[in-house]
Structures are given as C-alpha cells and as structure tokens.
Amino acid sequence: MKAENPRQIGARVQRFEDVRLLSGVARYIDDIRLPNCLHLTFARSQMAHGRILDVDTSALEDIGYPTWVFTGKDIGDLSMKAHQDVPEMQYSEQPLLARDVVRFVGEPVAAVLAEDPYLSEDAAEMVFIDCDPLPVVGTMDQARDPSIPPIHDGWKSNVFIERQMKGGDLEAARANAAYVVRRTFRNQRQTGVPMECRGVVAQYSPGDRMLTVWSSTQMPHLVRTYISEELDLPESRIRVIAPEVGGGFGVKGQVFGEEVLVAWLAMKTQRPVKWIEDRRENLIASIHARDHAHTLEAYVSKEGRLLGLWADISVDVGAYSTFPFTAAGDPGMAAKVMPGPYDFQAYEATFRALASNKCPLGTYRGVARPSAVFSQERLMDEIAKEIGMDPIEFRLKNIIREFPYKNVLGFTYDPGSYAESLEKIREILADDIAAARETRHSKEKRIGVGLACFIEQTAHGTPDFTRRRVPIETGYIAARVEMQPDGTVVIGLGLQSHGQGLETTMAQVAADALGIDPKDVFVRHGDTLTSPYSVGTWGSRGGPLGGGAVHLASLKIADKLKAIAAHQLQSNKDQISLGGGKAYITDDPSRYIPIRTLARQALRNVENLPEGMIPGLEAEYSLDGPRDGTYSNAVHAAVVEIDVPTGKLKLKRFVVVEDCGTIINPLVVDGQVRGGVVQGIGSALFEHMIYDEQCQPLTTSFADYLMPLAPELPNIEVHHIETPTPLNPIGAKGLGEGGAIGPAPAIANAVSDALGVEVNETPLTLNAIWRLSAHIRGEAS
Amino acid sequence: MTQTTLTVNGQTRTLEVEPRRLLADIIRTEFDVSGVHIGCAHGVCGCCTVHIDGIPRLSCLTFAVQCDGKEINTVESLGGFDATHVLQQAFKSEHGLQCGYCTPGFLMTLAPYVEKKVANGEMPSDEEIREAISGNICRCTGYHGIVAAVRKAISNQLEGQQA
Amino acid sequence: MRPAAFEYHRAASIEEALSLLAEFGEDGRPIAGGQSLVPMMNLRLARPEHLVDINSLELDKIERTGDTLSLGALVRHERYFNEPLIAEHFPAFLDAAHWIGHPTIRRHGSLGGSISHADPSAELPCVCVLHDATIVARSVNGERRIPASEFFISAYVTALEPGEMVVAVELPIPQRKQHGAFIEIAERMGDFAVIGIGAVLELDGDTVLDARIACAGAELTPVRAASAEQFLKGRQLTEEVAQEAGQLFAQSVDPVNDYRSSAEYRRHLIVQLTSRTLMRAMKSKA
Structure with missing residues (x-):
C-alpha cells in the first residue's frame, strides 16, 4: 500500500475564494x-x-x-x-x-x-x-524651464530629483561602435482603474x-x-x-x-x-502612472553586438511625492531595469523626476518597466533595422544565455529561459511573419508582427530597498501557520489578496508541506490583528515570498508532526512522510497515524507527546527576497492588422511565452498573465489621462478614459517555460505585473513592422495610427 | 419622499424613498444586499446590473421610485450562497473572475443571454459573446476566462439537452 | 456622484406629462430610459428640479400611416432590429442601430431620449437627418412638426422649447426601393463615433437616381452632403465616383478638432467612410 500524496503545487486548483465572490455575499469597503x-x-x-x-x-x-x-x-x-x-x-x-x-x-x-x-x-x-x-507647470519642458517658478516653496527648480546610474566604460563602447542609434520615446500618463474605487x-x-x-x-x-x-x-x-x-x-x-x-x-x-471615493475622484485624484520620456543611445559593433547604452529618463511625477515609493520610484526603476535581458557591460543613465500641477504619480502594475521595456524593445527593433538584421536574430545575438549573470549595474540574474523563449515565439509566429510580409506594399490592409523580450526583477529583498533609501525600507513577507486540534490549518498571511487567488495558492503550498488537503487550509489576510507584520502585496512578490514563507513555516509544523508520529510509531522522524492526511513510515505506508490525530495530541491530548515536547502547532516565518530579486522572463508578441485608409487597428493575435519559475497554480498564473496583458493593451491603444494647457483633466469619466472592452481583444495565448529559481524555497518567481509590461512595445513593434515607420509614442489611437500611415497614402507625415 | 414598493430577491417592502435615490443604493442600504456593486455610477461599467422584471438593467441609471411594484433580482438570487448557477460554476472553473467586483454585473448581464442561447440551441461565436459583454468592464481577467465560461455554460447545457 | 434632489412625477397620460412639463418649464425634464440623462445627473452636469417619468405612456408604437412610418418616442433601440418596416424601407437605419451603445443600453435607451439628448456623434440624430425625418414634438400648446434638419441646433441643443417633448419620429417611406448603409469608426465598439456616415441610394442598375448622405461626429450637429448628393445623381457608382463624393462631402464640412481626433483626421474619415458606405449600400442590393 502506498499513501497518496498528490502534489498540490502545480495543480489547476479552482479558487476557494470564488464562491463568496460569485454569490454576492463578499463584503467590500462600501459594505x-x-x-x-x-x-x-x-x-x-x-x-x-x-x-x-x-x-x-x-x-x-x-x-x-x-x-x-x-x-x-x-x-x-x-x-x-x-x-x-x-x-x-x-x-x-x-x-x-x-x-x-x-x-x-x-x-x-x-x-x-x-x-x-x-x-x-x-x-x-x-x-x-x-x-x-x-502659473501652471504642465509639461516636462515647463518643468525644466528655469524661468517658471517652482511649485513648492523653497525649491530651487521643478525637479524633485535628478541622479545618475552607471557601470562599465561607456566611452570605450562609444569609440568602438560601428553604429550609434539614438531615439526618443514617450509613454502617456495613465491611471490604474480598479473597478472598485x-x-x-x-x-x-x-x-x-x-x-x-x-x-x-x-x-x-x-x-x-x-x-x-x-x-x-x-x-x-x-x-x-x-x-x-x-x-x-x-x-x-x-x-x-x-x-x-x-x-x-x-x-x-x-x-x-x-x-x-467616486469614479471621478478616482480618475483625477487617486494616483496616476507612466508619463515617461526616454532618450536612448545604443552603441553597436559591426557584427551586431550591443556594446553599451546611454539613457536619459524623465518622468512627470505630478505635484507631490507619494508614500512609500516616492517621486523617485518610477525614474529610478526605469534607469535600473533599462539594461534588460541583453549582454553588454557599459551603461550610463541620467534620470529625473519632474514636478507638475497634475495628480501625483504612484505605482501601477509594472512600475516604470512598461515604459523602460517600451524604449528598450523599440530601440532593439530600430537597431536591427539600421544594421539590416532580423529583429529576432538581433535579439538572439545579444541575449544573455549564461547564468548567473552579473549585469552592468552589478545585479545578478538567476537562471531563466531568455533565448528559448525567443526561439519558441519565432516558431509560433512563423506563419504570421510570412503573412505580414505579403502585405508589405498594400495601401489597404497591412499586417505586422512585433515582439517584446523582457525580464522582470521580482521579489527583491530588503537590500534593494535599502539601496533606494525610500520609506518602504523592507521587503520581507511573513506567514503564521497554525494547525488546529482537528488538523485543519489557519494561515495568517502578511500579504493581502485582491484578486490574485492567494487563499488558494497559499493553501496549496501549505498542503504540500503538511500532507493535507488544501481545502483544509484557511488563509486569513488583510487584517493587521490576525496577520503578522508585512509590507503587503505589490512588486510581484506574493507567490515567491508569501509562498516561500508559508512553505517554510509549514515545514516547521511538519517537522513537529513527524516527531510526534515517530514517537508513537516507534520510528525515527526522518523515516516519516506526510501525505493524504496521514503521517506514515516512508517504507511502510501501512503504518500511519492520521494527521488529525497528531494535531489533537499536540494541542489537547498532550500527555501523548514525546517527553519534553512543548504543546502547540504554530510556526511563523518571515521570508525576505534575495538581494537582487529573482528574474522572471517573457516574450510577448502581437499580430496586428491595420486598415490603412481609416487607421483602425485590429489585434489579431497576442501570444505570451513566459517563465515565472515554479508555477503554483496554472489557472491563477494564466489569469494573472492575461489580465496584465489586457491592461498593457490598454496602455498601448486606449488609455490616456489627458490634461489641457491649464492642467485641467479632460478624461474624467469612463466615456473619455477608455479601457479595453471585450470586443477589441483576441483570446490571449499563453505558453509556459518553467525554470525554477534556486533563490526561492519553492522555486517560484514573481509574475503579477509581467503581463502589463510587454504589450505596449510588442504592439508598437507590430505597428512599426506593418507600416514601415518608427513608432515612438503611445497610445496608438485611431488618430495616431492614421498619422503614422501618412506615407502610405502618399502624404507628407 | 415617495412611497415605493419594491420586491428584491423575493422580499417585498414598502418604503418612503427620496426620488433621487439610485436603485443601486436602495437595494444595498434598505435591503442589505451586497451583490450590487457600483463601479462608475455613470452607466458605463456594468457592475451594477440587476434584473428588473427579469430584464438586465443598470441600477445606477435607475431611480428606486421608478421601480414601484417591480420585481428586482440581484446576483444573490442566481445560485444562493453556494453559487450553484451553471454560469457561476463555469466562471469558477474557467477562472472568469479575480477580484470579483465586476462579477455580479457580468453574471446578471449574461444569465439571460446564456438562457436564450440554450433555449434556441445556439452556440454563439466568441465574437458574439464578446459583444454581449461589451457593456461590462472587467479590469482583472482580460475577459478571456469570462468568454470561456460563457462558452462552457452554454455548451454544457446544449450537450445536456442532447443526452 | 449622486444626483441633486428633484421631485418625481409619474405621468399616466400624455396630457398629464405635458401639463407637468408646462408647469415646470426649464426646470422639468421628461425621463424615459435614462441612459443619457441619468449619467449627466449623477455627475451633476444636469440638475432638473422635476423629472416627469413618461415610461408608462403609450408612445412605443411603430406604425405605418400612408407613406409615413411613425416611431413613438419610447421605442427602445433593440426593437429596430425586429421591425420589418425598418428593414424593408430604411436599411441605413437598421445598419446604424448595430452601432448604438451596448446591449443593455439598446434595451432601455429610447429613440426620443437619444434625439433629445442630441449628442453630435450619436447615430440616431444622424439617421433622422439622413432620412429627412420629422420630429413630432408636443406641448400643452399643441403639436409641432419639426424637420430633423432644423431640430438639431448644436451639441446637446435642440429646437425643443421648455415644456415640450418629443412624442414621435416620422420617416417618409420612399416611393421606390432604396439601398442604404451606415458605417462608423470609433475607438472601441459601442463608443460614440469619431465619424459615422449614413447613405441612402436609389439605383437603376449601378446608376444613382437619388442619393442622401449624412455624417455624425464631424460638426456639432449631423450634417448632410448636399454637394455630394447632387454630384452622384445620374452617375454610375464606382469606387472612384464614391471617393469623389466623399471628397466633395469632406470639403463641405468644418470638422471639430478635439483632444481625441484632429479635424484633418475627421475630414479624411469622411472621405473614406462616405466612399465605403456608398459601396456598401450599393452592394446590399445583391
């Protein structure tokens, strides 16, 4: 007889939180x-x-x-x-x-x-x-204009902060370059728009x-x-x-x-x-996002190798610095991640946060990375075009293949599947690439294929925040796991779940460590009285750090359960396994004790415990992220069809190949990816928080602030490669934000491919696409 | 104040209502129903969709006084505490929801749609399903799981009819 | 985002509704589906002191009287799809109906409500202008029959006087078979149009005997394409001719320029969509 111990991590478990959400009994803030x-x-x-x-x-x-x-x-x-x-x-x-x-x-x-x-x-x-x-400060130029008075008393200028990051010898890269490619990119101001204000x-x-x-x-x-x-x-x-x-x-x-x-x-x-909050307040005054302008200059060898990158990054962060990531958050992040998945060792970035009379900027899914990757991946296509290489070939030539990799700023990348993802997407898109080529000279319908290859630093630990010197200060996540006398488990989780399905995924992790059914694990979160101190849910850290903390805390309890079982089965705790609700002798599963029985003994019939063992089945673990985080990677690809005479764009296909290490629950992972992608599509095509010259917001309702609706979207295809990270106890990397990072560059590259023009700004509205296709209509653009 | 008799999920009450009170607010505060969510309060997001005499309607664009004598149903009436309605079950298995805030609106928009398609023995295309939900905004799922859930709820019932 | 206070009156008859509206004048508004008015009230951009609910009035008939198709003000948008008289005589109207909002809006929004709201980019005002509709308005002083071309005065402004409300829209049923189409471009399905073009053709083979073209979204009211309509008469309709008609139309309008779409883009769309709509109307013959 063999005890059953199906692995819960990796299983497509339907979410436990769904029933209360579907039935209408869930209680939100207004309830x-x-x-x-x-x-x-x-x-x-x-x-x-x-x-x-x-x-x-x-x-x-x-x-x-x-x-x-x-x-x-x-x-x-x-x-x-x-x-x-x-x-x-x-x-x-x-x-x-x-x-x-x-x-x-x-x-x-x-x-x-x-x-x-x-x-x-x-x-x-x-x-x-x-x-x-x-006088209002409404544009980046105005913010940098010394003749316009600062918006805060005692300030010297309207620049919150300007700093540099550098690594390697950029002068040498510049000197050795056969090609120098310089471009300026702009992403619009947006807001995040949760459906609940x-x-x-x-x-x-x-x-x-x-x-x-x-x-x-x-x-x-x-x-x-x-x-x-x-x-x-x-x-x-x-x-x-x-x-x-x-x-x-x-x-x-x-x-x-x-x-x-x-x-x-x-x-x-x-x-x-x-x-x-009402919706108008939410749109104009909650928090805004993006609003980046980047100028990049790449130095490339004759053979098509990236030698170095220079970057100038400005972000309009609005009127005030926000807590805890501050006005420096977005520009600093953009500068930090700009080197991306490519192998080069010379980099210099100047980055600044500019003040304006607009709503303060804060974190929104992806935080600066959608803009950084937009610039980076548009630039990769532009370089490929300039040196006459296929864009995927050019990326493959420069992609990082050996791990761990220490990047130009000293960040160490853990293993990923960068090259494999690119190869895989090339295979998936072969027919679309061919079909796009067929339309190259059409004045009516053009098809374009574009991709964005990127990495995402996730689950970064305290040292990363210490370096930033911002009030977030720390990055650990704590979990307290308590087994009850009946063998069911309550987890107090320092994360807060707002759609990510943590009540299910964390239960899966605990169930594996404790050998019980995930349905017997109740995850409590979002209440400071019942959860251990943690910094909350953000930064794509729930899976790896929450999961890791739950895993490690559960192992402490598992260890105690094994010790009790060993005592009673007259065995050694190393010989005990947990699974199927039982503690059994690994080599002889017919000898077992139900975990429920052990739990009762640990908490009530304590006279049965081994001599000297302290009653109770409670353990807590605070897991900090690795110093440099763990790096997820993905390639996003878009296939677009453009009706040239009207500028109407149809998104025919959107494909994701992603690697977030160990997948805890594929249902949830796919959902996070797809949801993120559609927000990214919103950034690429629709969403724009527009102000007029007097800094009056114009897009103050859902009739004006346009988010993706179902008819505009294709089904989002998701493919996985799983490269577990050695830096996390369960091998998981973060993935909550990644979906939102790739779409804007992928779609912009696809539009660029379709129309044969540079696409350096978002959103790609009807009017924008029409303007970009002027040359096809024979007009001066 | 206007005397208004409303039946919400089978519970009938006569209230003195100020005319400007939105139906969504009256359902929530006077009937203690939490499954009506206000997402935009200007008729765009669909979160507040309820059934009035069986027909989906935005309760943020409806005054309670306009509903005198009418039967109003919210998501609570679909499948009870256990969310047993075929569409609710399909939303669960296809991951058609994440934060859940827009979900009651989608369910109330879609329940009659699914019923009609099943009655007509039709399996709509993805394009048709997407048009059917074009008045509802979901910010979490990218609609993918919702479309899959509608497909599943209809096909399961059509198969059930054939069997 | 909740409305300012108002008094609510449910009218049991048209006479009662009109007498209430007469009493309240500028301070009163009729409410039917509420799909346009209530958002404005919630945003406190509209604050009528009295709402006269006309939903129980018998203004939801679609009937033919002689050469006129009369649609009651309370006809809900989704009914256009199931009305054989519209399908037979007003194909451009039917085509336009597909572009109106979303299913829930189409179910509750009313014809009278949409045209009284007079959004410059909405489909139905454009359809009224296209089909030379007559707007029937009533007040305690009697009935006024206002040609659509005079009804829409500016964005959200109509010829309705205080105390007056739309009771019906009358469409002249054409003597001969007509072909029609409506196409619009919007950022997303269901959004108000950047540009929408409706066209009606009377054809002998490929030759245009009569043409009518109207545009939503270009100016503050729907506009007709007098010069293009004139140009088309007697011509064989080809892609080139359709393009030329579009050019003529575009030259005759002065499109609005806003943060979403430039005047140039709108002008360009008028050319493209006029041409496409004409060809679509002609192809609908088959």
Missing part, C-alpha cells in the same frame, strides 16, 4: 456599514495651481441638517511625507487638506461630513474655494482605546504604521482591515492621505466616518 456613521465628501480643488485666499463654508450654516466641516486650518500639520533620503531630493509635503496652495485639480481642500452620503455631497458643493491662480471607514472605540480602520488597500500594515506615526498613536491600538478589495493593480499600494484623515476625523468627531 462596511456602521451605526451612527458620518459620511465624508471632499471639496476638491478645481484649479490646478493657485494660492488659497479663502475657503468659505458659511453656506453650510443654514443648510438645514447637521454637517461637520474641516479645512486645512483645522488639521494642524497632518500631511503626507514621502522622502527619499538622498541629498539631491527636494522634499514635498502634501497637507491632508490643502492649506495655502493647491497644486493639482482634485486636491482635497475641505472635508465635509453629514449623516448621509447624498447630503454630504450636497454640502460639499456649497463650500466655496477662492483661489488666486498661479478606494474607500476608508474608521471607528474609534474609547473603551479599549482602539482605532479600527477599514481601507481598500494592498498594504494594511503600512497604513497602520503611517497612521500611528502621523496621529501619534501606539500601533498596538490601531487595527487596519482590508476587506474584500475590488482590484488594486498597485494603485492601492500606497498610503493615502484619506486613510489618515478619515482616522483622524473618526477620533475628532467620536463617530464612525466613511469615505467612498
């Missing part, structure tokens, strides 16, 4: 309803830049129902501060309610509370904000002096720490709960002023306070 609650609506700035002369709330005095109103004058010095601790950084501080100056449209100016959300909205409309306009509910209970804050956040512990520091309350008296979270994508991966303010208001009014 948190407390008696006696006050509802908050903000009066927000309608001016992009102005000096506040007066915030007139007198109209509320005879409104006919109770209201509470607070302005910047009422809240002391409460603010959001997010500083990178380097001398070049110019600090910004955003008061939770603007005090003297408003710096973007949508900035909160007054907080208006009433006993009903319709009434608070009515009341907030009656707050009159009198502002004297100040943000929201915060707070309640202060004077009895136990406990402040409870519910927030639709990806990082409950960091919210707690920030509130504690800003409101000067002990962390032990604050509980932050992320209920069901309706999508995050990085947007909810920062601490927001509203979280602090709602907590403060609940204490101030001694009543529960609730704020639910």
Whole structure:
C-alpha cells in the first residue's frame, strides 16, 4: 500500500475564494456599514495651481441638517511625507487638506461630513474655494524651464530629483561602435482603474482605546504604521482591515492621505466616518502612472553586438511625492531595469523626476518597466533595422544565455529561459511573419508582427530597498501557520489578496508541506490583528515570498508532526512522510497515524507527546527576497492588422511565452498573465489621462478614459517555460505585473513592422495610427 | 419622499424613498444586499446590473421610485450562497473572475443571454459573446476566462439537452 | 456622484406629462430610459428640479400611416432590429442601430431620449437627418412638426422649447426601393463615433437616381452632403465616383478638432467612410 500524496503545487486548483465572490455575499469597503456613521465628501480643488485666499463654508450654516466641516486650518500639520533620503531630493509635503496652495485639480481642500452620503455631497458643493491662480507647470519642458517658478516653496527648480546610474566604460563602447542609434520615446500618463474605487471607514472605540480602520488597500500594515506615526498613536491600538478589495493593480499600494484623515476625523468627531471615493475622484485624484520620456543611445559593433547604452529618463511625477515609493520610484526603476535581458557591460543613465500641477504619480502594475521595456524593445527593433538584421536574430545575438549573470549595474540574474523563449515565439509566429510580409506594399490592409523580450526583477529583498533609501525600507513577507486540534490549518498571511487567488495558492503550498488537503487550509489576510507584520502585496512578490514563507513555516509544523508520529510509531522522524492526511513510515505506508490525530495530541491530548515536547502547532516565518530579486522572463508578441485608409487597428493575435519559475497554480498564473496583458493593451491603444494647457483633466469619466472592452481583444495565448529559481524555497518567481509590461512595445513593434515607420509614442489611437500611415497614402507625415 | 414598493430577491417592502435615490443604493442600504456593486455610477461599467422584471438593467441609471411594484433580482438570487448557477460554476472553473467586483454585473448581464442561447440551441461565436459583454468592464481577467465560461455554460447545457 | 434632489412625477397620460412639463418649464425634464440623462445627473452636469417619468405612456408604437412610418418616442433601440418596416424601407437605419451603445443600453435607451439628448456623434440624430425625418414634438400648446434638419441646433441643443417633448419620429417611406448603409469608426465598439456616415441610394442598375448622405461626429450637429448628393445623381457608382463624393462631402464640412481626433483626421474619415458606405449600400442590393 502506498499513501497518496498528490502534489498540490502545480495543480489547476479552482479558487476557494470564488464562491463568496460569485454569490454576492463578499463584503467590500462600501459594505462596511456602521451605526451612527458620518459620511465624508471632499471639496476638491478645481484649479490646478493657485494660492488659497479663502475657503468659505458659511453656506453650510443654514443648510438645514447637521454637517461637520474641516479645512486645512483645522488639521494642524497632518500631511503626507514621502522622502527619499538622498541629498539631491527636494522634499514635498502634501497637507491632508490643502492649506495655502493647491497644486493639482482634485486636491482635497475641505472635508465635509453629514449623516448621509447624498447630503454630504450636497454640502460639499456649497463650500466655496477662492483661489488666486498661479502659473501652471504642465509639461516636462515647463518643468525644466528655469524661468517658471517652482511649485513648492523653497525649491530651487521643478525637479524633485535628478541622479545618475552607471557601470562599465561607456566611452570605450562609444569609440568602438560601428553604429550609434539614438531615439526618443514617450509613454502617456495613465491611471490604474480598479473597478472598485478606494474607500476608508474608521471607528474609534474609547473603551479599549482602539482605532479600527477599514481601507481598500494592498498594504494594511503600512497604513497602520503611517497612521500611528502621523496621529501619534501606539500601533498596538490601531487595527487596519482590508476587506474584500475590488482590484488594486498597485494603485492601492500606497498610503493615502484619506486613510489618515478619515482616522483622524473618526477620533475628532467620536463617530464612525466613511469615505467612498467616486469614479471621478478616482480618475483625477487617486494616483496616476507612466508619463515617461526616454532618450536612448545604443552603441553597436559591426557584427551586431550591443556594446553599451546611454539613457536619459524623465518622468512627470505630478505635484507631490507619494508614500512609500516616492517621486523617485518610477525614474529610478526605469534607469535600473533599462539594461534588460541583453549582454553588454557599459551603461550610463541620467534620470529625473519632474514636478507638475497634475495628480501625483504612484505605482501601477509594472512600475516604470512598461515604459523602460517600451524604449528598450523599440530601440532593439530600430537597431536591427539600421544594421539590416532580423529583429529576432538581433535579439538572439545579444541575449544573455549564461547564468548567473552579473549585469552592468552589478545585479545578478538567476537562471531563466531568455533565448528559448525567443526561439519558441519565432516558431509560433512563423506563419504570421510570412503573412505580414505579403502585405508589405498594400495601401489597404497591412499586417505586422512585433515582439517584446523582457525580464522582470521580482521579489527583491530588503537590500534593494535599502539601496533606494525610500520609506518602504523592507521587503520581507511573513506567514503564521497554525494547525488546529482537528488538523485543519489557519494561515495568517502578511500579504493581502485582491484578486490574485492567494487563499488558494497559499493553501496549496501549505498542503504540500503538511500532507493535507488544501481545502483544509484557511488563509486569513488583510487584517493587521490576525496577520503578522508585512509590507503587503505589490512588486510581484506574493507567490515567491508569501509562498516561500508559508512553505517554510509549514515545514516547521511538519517537522513537529513527524516527531510526534515517530514517537508513537516507534520510528525515527526522518523515516516519516506526510501525505493524504496521514503521517506514515516512508517504507511502510501501512503504518500511519492520521494527521488529525497528531494535531489533537499536540494541542489537547498532550500527555501523548514525546517527553519534553512543548504543546502547540504554530510556526511563523518571515521570508525576505534575495538581494537582487529573482528574474522572471517573457516574450510577448502581437499580430496586428491595420486598415490603412481609416487607421483602425485590429489585434489579431497576442501570444505570451513566459517563465515565472515554479508555477503554483496554472489557472491563477494564466489569469494573472492575461489580465496584465489586457491592461498593457490598454496602455498601448486606449488609455490616456489627458490634461489641457491649464492642467485641467479632460478624461474624467469612463466615456473619455477608455479601457479595453471585450470586443477589441483576441483570446490571449499563453505558453509556459518553467525554470525554477534556486533563490526561492519553492522555486517560484514573481509574475503579477509581467503581463502589463510587454504589450505596449510588442504592439508598437507590430505597428512599426506593418507600416514601415518608427513608432515612438503611445497610445496608438485611431488618430495616431492614421498619422503614422501618412506615407502610405502618399502624404507628407 | 415617495412611497415605493419594491420586491428584491423575493422580499417585498414598502418604503418612503427620496426620488433621487439610485436603485443601486436602495437595494444595498434598505435591503442589505451586497451583490450590487457600483463601479462608475455613470452607466458605463456594468457592475451594477440587476434584473428588473427579469430584464438586465443598470441600477445606477435607475431611480428606486421608478421601480414601484417591480420585481428586482440581484446576483444573490442566481445560485444562493453556494453559487450553484451553471454560469457561476463555469466562471469558477474557467477562472472568469479575480477580484470579483465586476462579477455580479457580468453574471446578471449574461444569465439571460446564456438562457436564450440554450433555449434556441445556439452556440454563439466568441465574437458574439464578446459583444454581449461589451457593456461590462472587467479590469482583472482580460475577459478571456469570462468568454470561456460563457462558452462552457452554454455548451454544457446544449450537450445536456442532447443526452 | 449622486444626483441633486428633484421631485418625481409619474405621468399616466400624455396630457398629464405635458401639463407637468408646462408647469415646470426649464426646470422639468421628461425621463424615459435614462441612459443619457441619468449619467449627466449623477455627475451633476444636469440638475432638473422635476423629472416627469413618461415610461408608462403609450408612445412605443411603430406604425405605418400612408407613406409615413411613425416611431413613438419610447421605442427602445433593440426593437429596430425586429421591425420589418425598418428593414424593408430604411436599411441605413437598421445598419446604424448595430452601432448604438451596448446591449443593455439598446434595451432601455429610447429613440426620443437619444434625439433629445442630441449628442453630435450619436447615430440616431444622424439617421433622422439622413432620412429627412420629422420630429413630432408636443406641448400643452399643441403639436409641432419639426424637420430633423432644423431640430438639431448644436451639441446637446435642440429646437425643443421648455415644456415640450418629443412624442414621435416620422420617416417618409420612399416611393421606390432604396439601398442604404451606415458605417462608423470609433475607438472601441459601442463608443460614440469619431465619424459615422449614413447613405441612402436609389439605383437603376449601378446608376444613382437619388442619393442622401449624412455624417455624425464631424460638426456639432449631423450634417448632410448636399454637394455630394447632387454630384452622384445620374452617375454610375464606382469606387472612384464614391471617393469623389466623399471628397466633395469632406470639403463641405468644418470638422471639430478635439483632444481625441484632429479635424484633418475627421475630414479624411469622411472621405473614406462616405466612399465605403456608398459601396456598401450599393452592394446590399445583391
């Protein structure tokens, strides 16, 4: 007889969280309803830049129902501060309610509370904000123009920060180059748009002096720490709960002023306070993303080898630095990852964060990498064209093949499948490439094939954040695993699941280590009272670090179970295996004890334990990421068909070959990849947060901010190569963001291939494609 | 205030309702139903889709007072706590949801669509399915799993009819 | 994003609706499907003090009277697809209906609502102008019959007076068989058009006896292509002729320029889509 021990890691397990989401009983932030609650609506700035002369709330005095109103004058010095601790950084501080100056449209100016959300909205409309306009900084050129005054007092310029990164001998690369290829690339401003807007509910209970804050956040512990520091309350008296979270994508991966303010208001009014962001607020004032401009210059040998790369990176990060990744986050990340999957040893980048009178920039799926890879992979195609090589050949010639590989900036890449992925995609696309060639001279329909090859640093450890000197400070994820007397398991997880299926995948990992059914594992997350301290879910780290922590904590319990079993079976614990709900002698599975029995003994019938063993089955593990992270890799390919006379683009095919190491659950992995890809398609084709010259946002509803809809999309084909990383206990690399990184460059390369022109900007709207095809129509472009 | 009688998931109540209250809000606050989600409140995302007398409608573009005497059903009425409806099961097996926020809207848009296709014995193309959900936005799945779930829910029932 | 307060009135008869609208004047608005009005109210871009719900009125008939097809203001968009009189006599209308919004919007949105909203890039106002429709409006003062060409005054502005509402749209049924088509270009399916072109042809073989062309999305109201229509009469319709008609149309309009699409692009689309729509209309003959 052989005990069954099917491996759960790798199994296509249907998600445990689905039933409550499908049935409608899941409770999101707006479902948190407390008696006696006050509802908050903000009066927000309608001016992009102005000096506040007066915030007139007198109209509320005879409104006919109770209201509470607070302005910047009422809240002391409460603010959001997010500083990178380097001398070049110019600090910004955003008061939770603007005090003297408003710096973007949508900035909160007054907080208006009433006993009903319709009434608070009515009341907030009656707050009159009198502002004297100040000159706006709306473009990168304006931000770098010394004649335009800085938007923050005491600043020398409108540059938050400008720094360099370099490695190797760029002068030598330049001197040895047979080809020098220089291009400028631009990606538009976007926002992340989770389908659930943000929201915060707070309640202060004077009895136990406990402040409870519910927030639709990806990082409950960091919210707690920030509130504690800003409101000067002990962390032990604050509980932050992320209920069901309706999508995050990085947007909810920062601490927001509203979280602090709602907590403060609940204490101030001694009543529960609730704020639910509306969609307009979400679009104009939650967090924006991308908005990169890069100029790259590549030095290439006669034989087509990359010798070196020079980069100049600017990012319009908006009016304020955001916590915890700061204004330096996007430009720094772009500079760091620009070398990509290619083998060259000379690099120099200047990167800067520019201030503007726009919504602050923060993290959104991919964080700078969609833009960096856009520039990198467009440039690879441009170089290939210039030196007359096939773009895939050119990439294969320069791709890193030997691991571990130390890149030009000193980052070490763990093993991946870079060349294999390229080979594989070439095979998959052979017919499309041929079909595209057939249309090369058509004035009606053109087909193009483009790809993007990239790596993604994931699950980076604390040293990576220490180097950045930003307030995120650390990168570990903790898991506490507790087996109950009946043999079922509760995991307290420092991650927060908002669609990633962690309640299933983490259960799979634990089940393998403990030899039990994953259905018997209950994963709790998103509540600081029940989860060990961690920095939350972001940075493609849930699978590797959460999974690794759960695995290692579970092994500690497995070890104890084995010791108890060995004691009772009169064996040695090395001879015991766990599987199928049993602890059995590896060589004689007929001799076993149900794990349930062992659990009861460990927690209740403790008289049966080996002499001296401490009762209990609880273990915790905090797993930090590897110093340089672990590198996932992927190739994305797009096949587009362009109707030249109208500029209408049809995405005929989108193919992904990806390698995220060990796959915990293919259902979930495919879902993450496809979802990411469609967001990336949004970046490539549709989504654009547009401001006019006065920095008024124009795309303030879903009628104007266009996201991909089902009819515009093909089925997304996903292929896997699995190269487990030696740097993680279960071999997993991160994959949550990767899907969003490749589509814009792949689609831009496909459009470039189809039309035979450079494509250096996104989004590729109808009008943009039409303009790019002017030469085919015989017009001057 | 306008006296309004609503039946939500079989529960009938007569309320004094301020005319401007959106049906979505009244269902959520007065009937304590959490399966109606507000995604945009301007009629674009489809998250708030409910059935009024059996027909899908956006509850953010409907005032509760307009629904006097009507029967309203939300996702809760489809397959109960266990989400037993064939479409819910297909969403689960095909990974047609991630964060779940848009999911009730998709289900309420699609349930009559699937029923109609099955009644007509038709298997729609992917293109037709994609058009059927063109008024619903999902930000997580890329729609792939949703299209697969619709296909599966219809084909399972069509096969069941043949058997 | 919730509406400002208003008073709600459910009208039991047209007379009651009209008398309520007369009483409220500028402050009153009829509501049918609410697919255009309620988003504006939620965004507080529209704040009527009184809503007159006309959903229970019998304004949802589609009927033929002599040479006129009359569509009630409360006909919902999805019904166009199942109406043989539309399919037979107004193929361009039917073609245009496919481009309206999404299934849920088509189910609830009404003809009267769409044309009263008068979005410059919407399909139905364009269809009305294309087919020389008459908009029948009523108020307590009686009925006004307004030619579509005079009904749309600017973006979101119509010839309706305070207290007046659309009760029907009348389409003249053509004497002879007509061929029609409607094509539009939008960023995504269901979005309002960057440019939409409708065309109606009366043909003898390949020869155009009569032509009508209208465009949505170019200017603040739907526009007709007088010069192109004139040009086509008596000509054999070929790709080249269709292109030329498109050129003529494009020269006669002054397209809007906005952050989404330039005037040049719109002008160019008018040429391309006019030509394609004409050819599609002709091919529908087969």
